Amino acid sequence: MKDISILALFGINTDELENYHVEDNEPGALSISVSKRKTFSSCPCCEVLTNKIKDYQNKTYFFRNINGYDLKVFFKHRRYWCPECNKSFMESNPFINTHNYKLT
Numbered sequence: 691m692k693d694i695s696i697l698a699l700f701g702i703n704t705d706e707l708e709n710y711h712v713e714d715n716e717p718g719a720l721s722i723s724v725s726k727r728k729t730f731s732s733c734p735c736c737e738v739l740t741n742k743i744k745d746y747q748n749k750t751y752f753f754r755n756i757n758g759y760d761l762k763v764f765f766k767h768r769r770y771w772c773p774e775c776n777k778s779f780m781e782s783n784p785f786i787n788t789h790n791y792k793l794t
């Protein structure tokens with residue numbers, strides 16, 4: 691199964707994704723590497739829209755029994771930089787605030 695529709699459970703539209711890669715080399719387990727497209731985001735401090743990238747953080751999440759699969763997500767989490775107030779902030783992360791699933 692090389693099916694990324696499982697990401698819809700996290701509210702992700704695959705059109706939002708810049709890149710993804712699915713591996714299913716173990717029975718009952720899936721690994722997905724994913725990054726989102728660059729978009730204009732509103733600075734939480736001054737609300738100016740910016741698409742300037744400061745850096746990235748690689749994050750790993752584990753979810754148990756998602757449609758019968760143990761899911762491992764490698765998320766390339768982008769940090770934007772605001773030229774107006776010189777602060778940085780993370781893009782929205784669809785893999786947190788998923789209270790239904792166990793995060794480790």
Ligand SMILES: [Zn+2]
Nearest residue numbers: 733736772775
């Ligand atoms: Zn700002």
